[in-house]
Amino acid sequence: MLEDKAPQKTDIASLGEFGLISHLTQYFTITQNSTVKGVGDDCAVLDAKGLKTLVTTDLLVEGIHFNLSYMPLKHLGYKAVMVNLSDVYAMNAEASQITVSIALSNRFPLEAVEELYSGIQLACEKYNVDLVGGDTTSSTKGLLISVTAIGHAEDDKITYRNTAKENDLLVVTGDLGAAYLGFQVLEREKQVFEVDPNNQPDLDEYTYLIERQLKPEARKDIVKILHDLEVVPTSMIDISDGLSSEAIHICQQSKVGCNIYEDKLPLDPQVISTCEEFDLNSTTVALNGGEDYELLFTIAQSDFDKIKGNPHLTVIGHMTDEASGMNLITRGSNQSVPLTAQGWNALLDQNTDS
Amino acid sequence: MLEDKAPQKTDIASLGEFGLISHLTQYFTITQNSTVKGVGDDCAVLDAKGLKTLVTTDLLVEGIHFNLSYMPLKHLGYKAVMVNLSDVYAMNAEASQITVSIALSNRFPLEAVEELYSGIQLACEKYNVDLVGGDTTSSTKGLLISVTAIGHAEDDKITYRNTAKENDLLVVTGDLGAAYLGFQVLEREKQVFEVDPNNQPDLDEYTYLIERQLKPEARKDIVKILHDLEVVPTSMIDISDGLSSEAIHICQQSKVGCNIYEDKLPLDPQVISTCEEFDLNSTTVALNGGEDYELLFTIAQSDFDKIKGNPHLTVIGHMTDEASGMNLITRGSNQSVPLTAQGWNALLDQNTDS
Structure with a gap:
C-alpha cells in the first residue's frame, strides 16, 4: 500500500x-x-x-x-x-x-x-x-x-504606570535582550537558507534565545510571587519595546527620573556570548532589544527586604526627582548617560503598500 | 493671497x-x-x-x-x-x-x-x-x-440566543433589507462613475437606503424600550447576516422551529420601490440582505399586550416545535417554504491573495 x-x-x-x-x-x-x-x-x-x-x-x-x-x-x-x-x-x-x-x-x-x-x-x-x-x-x-x-x-x-515615587527601587524580572538576539539568529539563518537551502543550521547554542523569541512566556508567576511576598509595586509595566523605552514611560507618566546601573542589568550567558559573536553591545541589546515580556516595576525601599535574593527579581536602579532625568550609570566609569527610547516602533517598520 | x-x-x-x-x-x-x-x-x-x-x-x-x-x-x-x-x-x-x-x-x-x-x-x-x-x-x-x-x-x-420557547412570538425591530439595497445602489453608482467620471449621480430617492448602509445605528433604544415596557425577551440576536440566517440561529440553538409570515415583514417604501427598479424580490432582500443591525427576539405570548402597537416592533411570526422546521409562510397562498441561510459569508467573499 x-x-x-x-x-x-x-x-x-x-x-x-x-x-x-x-x-x-x-x-x-x-x-x-x-x-x-x-x-x-x-x-x-x-x-x-x-x-x-x-x-x-x-x-x-x-x-x-x-x-x-x-x-x-x-x-x-x-x-x-x-x-x-x-x-x-x-x-x-x-x-x-x-x-x-x-x-x-x-x-x-x-x-x-x-x-x-x-x-x-x-x-x-x-x-x-x-x-x-x-x-x-x-x-x-x-x-x-x-x-x-x-x-x-x-x-x-492594581498597579499603574504613573505612580512611581522618588527613591523607589526599580526592579526587573528575568533577564533582558534574549528575544532580540533570538530574532537576529533566526534572521541570519533565514538568509543562509535562502543562499543554500541544503545548509542545515546548528542552532543548539542559541536554544534559549530562539525560545525567548518564538515562545515567550508572560510572567504570571510574578503576580503570585509579589502577592505571596506581600509586595504591591508602586508602578509596573511590561517590557515589550525594550527596558529603556518602558523605564521612560514610567518616569514620564510618574513625573520622576531614574538611574539604571549598567552593571546590574540581568543578562543570560547566551546573550553575552552571542553579543560577542554578532559584535553587538550587550547593554544596548538589554536596553533596547524589546519583546522580552518581562515586567519592570518600582517598589518602596521599605519593601527591599521582602524581595532581596529572589532569583526572579533584580534591582537595577532607583527613581530620582524629575529634574535629574533618566540615566544609565555606566559600568566602571560611573558616567551618567541619558536613556533614549530606541525601542521597536511598529509604525516606522516595513510599509510595503502603495 | x-x-x-x-x-x-x-x-x-x-x-x-x-x-x-x-x-x-x-x-x-x-x-x-x-x-x-x-x-x-x-x-x-x-x-x-x-x-x-x-x-x-x-x-x-x-x-x-x-x-x-x-x-x-x-x-x-x-x-x-x-x-x-x-x-x-x-x-x-x-x-x-x-x-x-x-x-x-x-x-x-x-x-x-x-x-x-x-x-x-x-x-x-x-x-x-x-x-x-x-x-x-x-x-x-x-x-x-x-x-x-x-x-x-x-x-x-441578559438575553441569549438559545432560550426561545415553542409558541413564543418572533419580533423584529425597525425594517429590513434597506442596508443591502443601499449597497446595491452604491455599487451601481461606482460602476457608472468608472465609465463616465463626469456623471453626477442623483441619489436623493435612495437617501434612506444609503444611510442604512453607510451609517447604520445600533438599537440602543430598544434595550430601553423593553426595560420600560417590562419585557425581558426569551431570546435575542442582532441581524448582521440577514433575518433568515439569524432566525435559524435562534431556532437551532434553542431547539425549536418557527413560522415567519411574509406579509408581516416590515419594509420601508424605498425598499419596495428600489426592489422594483432593480428587479429584486423584496422578500428575498428582507430575509437575506444583512447588515440591517436590527434586533430579532422572541417574547412569551403573555407579553404581547405590552409591545402591541409599538412602532419600533413588528411581530413577524412565532416559534414552533423543532420537528416543524423553520418556515416562511407565503403571502396570499399561505404556502410553507423552508427558510435558508443565504446570508453574507465573509469566508466565501473576495479572496485575492495567492
Whole structure:
C-alpha cells in the first residue's frame, strides 16, 4: 500500500464562518468561574464579583510583527496570547479570558489555522484563561491576529504606570535582550537558507534565545510571587519595546527620573556570548532589544527586604526627582548617560503598500 | 493671497506609535462611572459593581467588509463601533466601553486616520460609551479595524440566543433589507462613475437606503424600550447576516422551529420601490440582505399586550416545535417554504491573495 504523504489541506470556505469558529473552538474548555457564557452568542458574559475588570488588546500583523518563514503557526498563536496576558500581569492582575479575532487570506488551509489555534489553546491551558469569543474573516493579504485579554484584580492591588515615587527601587524580572538576539539568529539563518537551502543550521547554542523569541512566556508567576511576598509595586509595566523605552514611560507618566546601573542589568550567558559573536553591545541589546515580556516595576525601599535574593527579581536602579532625568550609570566609569527610547516602533517598520 | 487648496497630509510615522495614539484619543472624554482607567496603561480598568460584564469583538477588513471608494472614513469609524454595540444590545445589555485597534498601510496619512477616529468619537458620544484602549500598527496592505465592546447588565436581564420557547412570538425591530439595497445602489453608482467620471449621480430617492448602509445605528433604544415596557425577551440576536440566517440561529440553538409570515415583514417604501427598479424580490432582500443591525427576539405570548402597537416592533411570526422546521409562510397562498441561510459569508467573499 502506498501512503499519501501529501499533508491534508482543507479549504476553509467549505466550512463557512460559523462552521470554522465551532470547529476551531471545539476543544477549548471553560474553567474560569467568572465565565458565565463563552463563544456562541453575540457577547461573552463575565462576572467580576466585585473585582475590577481589566481589558487589553493587541494586533499582530504578518510581515510587520511576525514572519511565517521561521515562526511556526502554533508558536505564533501562543505568542499572540502571551503578548496580551503580559499586559494584564503588568497591572498586577490575574488574566481570566481572551477573545481572538483572525483575518486570513485564502493561502491558509484549515490545517494552518488549526495549528494557530493549537498554540492559542496551549496558552489558554497553561495560563488558565478561557477563550470566550472572537471573529474570523478573510483578508486580501496575509494573516492578522487581534487578541483582547480580560483580567480581574482587587482595587488596591492594581498597579499603574504613573505612580512611581522618588527613591523607589526599580526592579526587573528575568533577564533582558534574549528575544532580540533570538530574532537576529533566526534572521541570519533565514538568509543562509535562502543562499543554500541544503545548509542545515546548528542552532543548539542559541536554544534559549530562539525560545525567548518564538515562545515567550508572560510572567504570571510574578503576580503570585509579589502577592505571596506581600509586595504591591508602586508602578509596573511590561517590557515589550525594550527596558529603556518602558523605564521612560514610567518616569514620564510618574513625573520622576531614574538611574539604571549598567552593571546590574540581568543578562543570560547566551546573550553575552552571542553579543560577542554578532559584535553587538550587550547593554544596548538589554536596553533596547524589546519583546522580552518581562515586567519592570518600582517598589518602596521599605519593601527591599521582602524581595532581596529572589532569583526572579533584580534591582537595577532607583527613581530620582524629575529634574535629574533618566540615566544609565555606566559600568566602571560611573558616567551618567541619558536613556533614549530606541525601542521597536511598529509604525516606522516595513510599509510595503502603495 | 493664494489659498493652499491641497489637503494637508501628515506622515503618520513622524508621530510614532504612542504619539499617534495620544493624538487620536486626545478629544475622547471618559463619561462612564464604570471606567476606572482608560487609554494609557497596559490595560483599561473597569468596575462592574455587581453587574455582569459582556464582551464582544469584530474585525472589519478593507476589500472584504468595506470599500473606501464609497465609504467615507468617518462613516467607517462610526459603523465599526455600531457593529459591536449592536452585539451588546442584542444581549439586552448596556454598552459602556470600547477598544479600537487599527492596522493601516502607509498610503493613509494622519488626516485619514483622524477622519476615521472622528467617526469613532461621534459614535462614542452618541451612544455614551468610553474609548478605553486599543492598538495602532502598520499593515502591508490596506486598512483593518478591530473593535471590542464591553457592556454590563443585570443577570436576569441578559438575553441569549438559545432560550426561545415553542409558541413564543418572533419580533423584529425597525425594517429590513434597506442596508443591502443601499449597497446595491452604491455599487451601481461606482460602476457608472468608472465609465463616465463626469456623471453626477442623483441619489436623493435612495437617501434612506444609503444611510442604512453607510451609517447604520445600533438599537440602543430598544434595550430601553423593553426595560420600560417590562419585557425581558426569551431570546435575542442582532441581524448582521440577514433575518433568515439569524432566525435559524435562534431556532437551532434553542431547539425549536418557527413560522415567519411574509406579509408581516416590515419594509420601508424605498425598499419596495428600489426592489422594483432593480428587479429584486423584496422578500428575498428582507430575509437575506444583512447588515440591517436590527434586533430579532422572541417574547412569551403573555407579553404581547405590552409591545402591541409599538412602532419600533413588528411581530413577524412565532416559534414552533423543532420537528416543524423553520418556515416562511407565503403571502396570499399561505404556502410553507423552508427558510435558508443565504446570508453574507465573509469566508466565501473576495479572496485575492495567492
